[in-house]
Amino acid sequence: MTVVTRFAPSPTGFLHVGGARTALYSWLVAKAAGGKFVLRIEDTDRERSTQPAIDAILEGMEWLGLTWDEGPYYQTKRFDRYEHYIAQLLAEDKAYKCYCSTERLEQMREEQMANGEKPRYDGHCRDNPAAGGDSYVIRFRNPQTGSVKFHDHIRGPIEFANSELDDLIIARSDGTPTYNFCVVIDDWEMQITHVVRGEDHINNTPRQINILQALGAPIPEYAHVSMILGDDGKKLSKRHGAVSVMQYRDDGYLPEAVLNYLVRLGWSHGDQEIFSVAEMTELFRLDDVNKAASAFNTEKLNWLNQHYMKSLPVERVVPYLQWHFTDQAIDVSKGPALEQLLPLMADRVKTLKELAAQSRYFYEEYEAFDEAAAKKHLRPVAREALEAVQDRLASLTEWNPASIQQAIQQTADDLQVGMGKVGMPLRVAVTGSGNSPSLDVTLAMLSQTQVVGRIARAISYIMEREQAQ
Template sequence: MDTVITRFPPSPTGYLHIGGARTALFNWLWARKTGGKFVLRIEDTDTVRSTKASVDAIFDSLHWLGIDWDEGPFFQTERYPIYREYIQRLVASGHAYYCSCSPEEVDAMREEAKANGKRPMYNQRCRNLDLGPGENRVVRLKVPNTGSTVVDDIVKGPTSFQNSEIDDFIIQRSDGSPTYNLAVVVDDLTMGINTILRGDDHLVNTPKQILIYRGLGAEPPVFGHVPMVLGNDKARLSKRHGAMSVGEYQKMGILPDAILNYLVRLGWSHGDQEFFTRKELIEKFSLEHLGRSPSMFDMDKLLALNAKHIQAKSNAEIAEALIPFVAEKGITIENTAAVQLAVESLKPRCKTLVEMAEAARFYFVDTLTFDEKAVAKFLKPEIMQPLCECADTMEALALDAFTEPALEEIFKQVMARHDLKFGKLAQPLRVALTGKTVSPGIFEMILALGRDKTVSRIRAVLK
């Protein structure tokens, strides 16, 4: 095959959903794996429902996912003259014809066929009348009455459709606009698309599209129809299963690499490997390992995978991604180094950036909110002196000496003087510094807070 050219053709009638993102990902990965091209096309012929807001949202989601394109975006509404040219070629070659039958007449034909126990289809009344253009006339493709059309699918294998079961379908409406199947074929043909990976809900359209290719004397592309994604109840994926738009997952604090990793595993495998970096996906993706069975979307698995990607990223990468989530809580951060220290302490404990932003709040606020039960249980009069000694000793340390070994030594000395076990000192100190009983490890948390803020918070509690 020549250079692989794939495409992603979303309709801008809403946001980019998970199923669409998976389709884009498969095509993008194959183009990147083979050194080919990935084309973005906006199928906006539904002018009533298509909106610029949806177009922008699709672009934003693809950018966030890191799915870039080599050509486009092309808009179908800007290509009507091209479609008309190809429709006329089909009419001139005898592969299509004008039809003057009204919708009511066609409905009556179908009802009559149904009453006679036949498939409800258009009866081809205008097929051999050699009609020309006229008011309220459509153009239909002349489908062979015998034989079959085979989709040689790289995922499902060969699938045969009897031509006698395919209507002489409309390729141009009475208002002169092209139908979906015609526009798609002309776009793919003129853009050089030679590999199409898409959901198997499109399989019913594929024989019609192959017939249009044949009518134009062109070779159809390679088709691969991947099974749909199901919910954990094996029903078609819907919002109740967590099938939100890509943008919603971004707001939840899911990393783009985690989304890509999870989506590719919904229909593709590489042995038993579950965790993939973006680079590994491009290196290992292959068409022969696309699955034939539906995959089930599991939010818990996505969250677990996101946690692994958070841990695999550098502190600097996670800090950069975290700052906007912290800002949403009304907290402005000027010292990014402090964020990286906070991230280091929180990475093993958080599944999303939203969760991490909430857990990191105590690091950056000026005034803590204390859990009253925690205060009553741990900040008792007898612990005040040990806390005071901790603050005094920490304050005496030079900044470059404020290290974990130094903190451990301070703890040992205070614990020895007051005959305390580690938890009896660490837990009151944790409440004093965070307002809560749960936090990262005590030493890493103190190092992330820094000497001055740690001492200041202990002093505030002592007062």
């Protein structure tokens, strides 16, 4: 048997974190078995489904590297298949036309709720040949006795009594098929063997199994994953920050970090935290997924992201880093190559967005000194050190970390002060702030002319400060 899994989002919004984790789990099941992964767009809700949402889902999947073997299939292009099977069920008396008005159904539900009963269709048209009219829906004739049993890979054995399941509408009054019916036909015709989806679909599963059995179709294996909670223990939502996969891209995370983080939201393998895609594929098992809700931890994601920024081949990370420089309108042609910058800065930041923002001074003049850093380090007492180090740096015939470091050290020795008395004013002068990698490497990444000019700017700032006193 070829293992075939699917990811079947509804295009009513972006690809969210929970959906991405479901997609990853489904993808891993297929890849581990040498099977196929199908992408299906469940767009039967025409009012809420949009092309931008479809584009966002496809973009998110591609960014994560969750490539599909078949699809994307669109349910709106498969209506002829659904109509064929609806007609078959009607002909076999496994479905029937229901003429009940909206008013009757609403009154029925109100009475059931008033009596403390579970709202469900009462079967009025099920065996009532006298019922008729111009408007009707089509309902599946659900078994009234027995139960539906299935083994969930995550939750174990699950059973529903058929008496608790009413006759599901499988076609609306306008003839369009409903979600639960489309899913059944799609899973059957696409030969889906394993259905991995959110726990909110558990109640749909027995209804879908009954329809599959009525059609004589095989029953896939099921796994219903738990929800994801925010850092505060509440259901993950926009108030927790990014919930869209592409928002994580925009916030400076690498897809490897997001995938590694998502696979660990409910699954583990001993104490291991870092997983390559190859390791995930080899080690992941649905039966090992925890059925308890998983809590999102932004700090751990940041830690993973920094790990991948530092450990992945530079050429793998640079295209993603370039995206952030472009997004922040920083022209990288006017400074060091990103291949040089990344190893220098990766230890100091958690995201690529942060790296780009903190590296702006390498590519363009900063607008102003950081106020706190200037107040502390660009004081009149620092003027002598800056003038001395400016002279030494300007006279260098070789511009490299070793010669720069030697010039700074000699300046401190000549003035008989600690390195910090020279280094910190110099750092603020050159970068505009009090934070940067080691000065020798930082200055070497800039041109000699840039460095000398920025020191002159800092000296002028100090002189203006002196005059204002």
